[in-house]
Amino acid sequence: MLSHLGLRARMAGSYVLVSAAAVLLVEAALLAVMVPRVRGADRAAHQAQDRAVQAEQGLAVLKVQSLARNLGAAIGRVASNRDDRAPQHPDPVLIADAARIGLTNAAQDGTGIANSDGAVQVVADASGRVVAADPATAYPVGAELPPAARAEAPKNGQRADQGGTTYWATAPILSVARDGSGQRTIGIAYVEIGPAAASSTGAAQPAGAAGTGPAAQPIADTTIASLILPGAVLLILLLPIGALFGLFSTGRLIRRIRRLSDGTSEMADGDLSVRIPVSAGDEVGRLEQAFNSMAERLDAAVAEQRTAAGADARRAERSRIARELHDSISQDMFSVSVVAAGLRKALPSGSEVQEQAASMERSLARTQREMRALLMELRPVVLEDAGLAAALEELCRAYEARLGIPVTARLDPVPLDPPAEHAVLRVVQEAVGNAVRHGDPASVEVTLAAAGERVEASVRDDGRGFDPRTAAARHGMGLDLMRERMRELGGVVEIVSAPGQGTTVTVSLPVKAGEPRG
Structure with a gap:
């Protein structure tokens, strides 16, 4: 893929790839070790959260039941006192008076019921019609309690509201005769606490309910994201840094290789005197030294070849000259010597010309001997x-x-x-x-x-x-x-x-x- 780029770019890319692979391997190993642990911790946290929610829900139910019983008992005592003083009052009037005294006149005579932690306290007659409420705006007088709360027997429950879960409970309001001759149910005490009141008492909200806040966030996803994010940031930063480091660290090596390449090109063009400085003792340095040794041997071989070629040329030329001397001058000298010998023999004995012919014959013999010696010297x-x-x-x-x-x-x-x-x-x-x-x-x-x-x-x-x-x-x-x-x-x-x-x-x-x- 990077073959069309230069060696320096490919080496820088390899630095980046190796570094990125190392980061990914470390990140993968870290995730392989930590993710199962984080998942396990997340499940344990959710289970503990669910148990806490269940326990706090139970506490909220117990609280609202206790408030309802306390309210019913308090209103019942007021009603029993009123009933003993004026037994002729019917139950609706009795419960209304007792509720008014119990809920609204607490500050005057100390017998009333003070509101508890923002809870809604309602007093209704036996049919479930509201006769008093604290706060009064929660349930108007004359309104009816929810159908599930109208029974005379104690009951409790919960409902989901916009702000969370509301818990409610009921308790019967009993009027008891002072002589203990009997008791009767004259009304219903109804108490509910909303999300704010439940939270103020430590009651947790169910997981996944609206407004539950950070407690419902997935711990595992957050933790895994915190593990992946640094690796991703490091990987992003590694790309330019790795590329710059690769380009910087390979610069000197590329220059040395380029010198080798240029020297090889010059040698291929016929310049056998090129030499490359040996810059280090590493593999490239040994290659530079080997290049210089090869260049020296090649230069010496070419010089020897030229010397041998010159010697061959000289021997060939000497052989040619020897052949020319033997084929032309030596033959002519031999012919002249034969003529001189014949002339010497043909002339009268003692004549001056015969002596000159004999002298010429001796000179030719000496010249022929020197010519043969010269030819021997020319012979390779x-x-x-x-x-x-x-x-x-x-x-x-x-x-x-x-x-x-x-x-x-x-x-x-x-x-x-x-x-x-x-x-x-x-x-x-x-x-x-x-x-x-x-x-x-x-x-x-x-x-x-x-x-x-x-x-x-x-x-x-x-x-x-x-x-x-x-x-x-x-x-x-x-x-x-x-x-x-x-x-x-x-x-x-x-x-x-x-x-x-x-x-x-x-x-x-x-x-x-x-x-x-x-």
Whole structure:
């Protein structure tokens, strides 16, 4: 899904996703542990609340029953006193007088019934018609009690009103003769207490009733919401914070990877000199180091390939020149020498022209010998497969076969690196060629041996020799090139020669020579 974005954006997104997943897992684990406990506590709280409601409802019923009995007993005493003083009064008049005295004249004679905690107290005759009420506005005189409250036997009940539950109870009002001769029911005492009066006495309201307030709120939902809300807030805050942290923390890593990518592109375009600074020792640092090592090896390989290609080109060119010299100049010189020999033989003996023809024949023979020596120098000698001793052996045999000069080889295997072997081979080849071309030797000796920590190679001939002080005029740059080649490898070239005493060229260099010193 994020593959079309950059690496930095994908890594920042992964930070956000991992952090969000961690928050969700912690929240899920917390809910898995706490929700059953909260649910259990919620059920226990509701059960306790229901039991409390039931108990407080019972208290409210007991209270209203007690108030009704007290009211009935008090009005009954007043009525009994009135009945003893004036027994001729009928019951309706008796109950009306007793209610008036009991409810309205309490402050005057102390025999009345004081209102209790805002309860409604009603006195009705035996038929249920109201004769007095406190407060008077609750039930007007002449009104009738509710049908369920009109029975002479004690009763109680409750009804749901707009503000809550109203509890009511009744008790009979009895008139008892002073002599105890009998009693009769003359009225009904009715008491009700509304929600406010019930609450003031500790009576709880039923769960779910209107106006019950916070007690009816689901505890579990509130608690679970309080657990989820912090996690949700943390998750919302985590999105921008995680993204910023991911972008900030991956900046340096992305820059290092970008340097690697740019370096790879430059190398692919052909710039093998590019290198990347190793900025740390971590995995990316090791990758940077590996890139630099790869670039160095690739650069060295390309340089070696170019050197090998140049050497191959030089060998091919030397072979071409050798073929051209052999096919054209050597053949022409051979033809001229044949003509000179025939002319010498055809001319009279002792004539001046015969002597000149003989001199020309000798010059041509010497030139042909030098040409063959030059062709031998141009002939490439393969060193990689056979080694230095075998390559020198092949060189000696070739000179001996092509020039007819005995070349003795005493060669021992020596521990030299390939560059040093190549240099020794070229110096020996140059020395043998110089001996053949310039010394006119009868024999040549080539030696190769290890002497302690050094390797020595020598070329000795029995030719005309020369004065080393005048070598530059006679041998051109050959001797200087030999010395320079050996000097690069830490070696030396020694030349011993004198006119008529032959020449010895000795090369000495360290065993571990091979790397150019510049």
